[in-house]
Ligand code: MTE
């Protein structure tokens with residue numbers, strides 16, 4: 001089954017917020033934001049903008065009828081700065097005019113008088129100044145101090161990872177318009193419609209039922225729209241509240257890059273202890289997360305870094321502490337992997353360091369320490385259906401890592417100015433929101449009297465194919481062709497109290513809710529068929545749109561069955577509710593069973609470095625991924641390849657540059673490089689692990705959105721190994737991304 005959106009996307013007919021036909025009288029908004037990263041707002045003079053012809057309103061903190069507060073987990077973020085500005089790009093005002101150009105011109109007439117204070121952009125500096133966004137958290141198991149004493153080898157080091165711009169193709173945006181009696185409808189580019197609804201209701205001082213949020217689809221989210229679509233929806237809604245007219249705001253690329261938060265950069269100290277036979281006995285680390293100016297989703301992201309801080313390994317003694325440091329950058333936010341990639345990069349750094357010091361291949365340490373059945377994770381969960389060794393075995397069987405390694409060595413011996421490097425990257429990623437409450441979803445399924453079906457759920461389509469998967473679930477349960485099923489927009493009046501589509505759980509949670517609703521409807525339809533055939537409903541089955549009795553085809557078609565049920569006044573609508581069973585987690589002890597299951601995989605990456613210029617390319621990335629029993633192999637392949645490319649971009653070329661004033665310098669596509677068709681690996685081979693898939697995955701098809709991104713982490717280590725093949729004196733340090741400039745410096749580094 002191809003992606004249900006494929007045709008619309010390639011013909012340009014798919015509708016995004018900016019494509020919604022505008023109503024008469026629609027006004028356009030422009031956000032005026034601070035250029036100063038830290039300061040006291042002395043005066044905000046909006047008179048010039050207000051007087052500009054065509055301007056209908058200029059709104060600031062003073063114009064908020066409810067609370068000037070958009071913080072999700074912690075209430076520490078204002079919609080508009082009022083007394084202090086805490087990052088460059090922080091919104092100060094929203095200008096609304098008859099057209100976009102007028103709004104932009106008027107916004108340029110606003111004068112902000114800001115008393116400049118020194119900004120902090122480095123997390124360790126923030127830590128030293130005691131600037132934390134919230135209290136630190138620690139995961140531990142065993143007795144790490146004692147374990148280190150008994151280790152044959154102990155190594156320490158430091159690791160840094162950069163941030164990452166989401167660069168969704170569709171910018172943040174929203175289109176809001178008044179409904180009758182003071183209600184407001186908001187079309188938003190959000191992954192979290194309920195988050196928008198709840199926050200807009202707080203800003204406007206209205207009950208949630210006054211706000212309707214609708215999402216058709218997103219042109220990419222990658223976590224960047226889990227929380228951060230909200231402010232623009234609130235601004236549009238605020239203007240609608242004041243002006244009683246439709247208001248639209250779509251950010252321009254450079255504004256989007258300037259104002260929105262990104263993946264969190266981390267700085268970390270690690271200490272790893274091994275036994276003589278390369279068993280990792282102890283691991284200790286401290287993470288300094290660069291949180292930006294407000295908490296946003298940082299507490300949950302910090303936690304996921306801890307959850308994944310030992311990646312796919314069993315380490316009996318661990319202690320990892322993480323601090324979220326408050327800096328004068330835009331509040332950093334969810335990004336595919338949600339802190340997991342950072343935690344894993346640091347673990348892999350510790351292993352790379354140990355491997356280098358001990359003069360062994362890193363993959364010997366990696367494979368020696370793979371998680372096994374019934375091992376305990378740091379967070380108390382017992383590992384079940386562990387597939388990491390299986391992934392590695394299948395990879396090794398197909399590609400013969402020893403032979404690959406030999407080829408690399410031969411190449412390196414024969415080529416003085418080109419060197420190859422190889423790395424293995426195992427991944428183990430937990431599936432579920434780490435906050436148990438969030439693991440719930442609903443789906444509203446209508447069977448219309450002509451036999452066609454409409455499904456609404458809490459899932460937001462952002463390119464990952466969740467709508468197609470949900471459509472497949474409904475088609476499968478009812479045994480009808482996919483054309484019979486339509487997936488509706490995500491709308492808070494049809495499906496309420498939604499969790500954001502995130503944590504790779506969109507298809508699992510909403511798919512299961514859909515499955516529950518469809519099964520309930522199917523049960524009622526089977527009863528109708530039983531009545532029609534004077535037979536036991538349990539003997540009825542549906543196959544290819546026909547009713548079967550005890551395995552024999554009858555003359556009752558799906559359409560006839562539905563019509564008959566309608567005549568009998570049977571309810572043809574069902575609301576399915578799903579809450580992931582089994583999971584629980586105790587925040588006070590950091591122990592429990594937080595994940596429904598884990599996704600596993602192993603990748604091997606080979607890079608070639610041009611040792612004169614520092615440039616590089618990736619020859620090949622091959623991986624074995626645990627898709628479970630994939631519901632849609634072509635969508636899942638797209639997720640795996642896209643995730644890999646995004647992870648490799650983060651590790652190799654994507655470099656955010658802030659100047660000392662805290663202003664983003666890499667604020668456009670000419671200065672911020674992302675992977676393109678030329679920089680992705682020459683060969684990408686994705687192999688599905690031969691496996692069944694767990695019950696808690698939708699139709700045993702495992703969540704796939706985030707885990708493959710972490711294969712990209714191996715890119716750093718493949719490049720490092722190539723550099724060392726040229727210059728054995730190159731520093732074995734951990735400071736991602738490994739840009740060509742950094743490669744060149746390391747190639748010619750002397751002592
Ligand atoms: N794929 C595309 N094409 N676009 C996206 O924005 N977001 C990723 C992933 N894959 C994303 C994507 C992220 S961050 C998550 S959490 C999952 O999709 C969310 O969707 P799912 O839960 O349905 O897998």
Ligand code: HPA
Nearest residue numbers: 300338432433434502503
């Ligand atoms: N993953 C992704 N998004 C989230 C999570 C999570 O665990 N918790 C809250 N938002």
Ligand code: MOS
Nearest residue numbers: 223335336502503
């Ligand atoms: Mo994804 S970072 O959980 O939206």
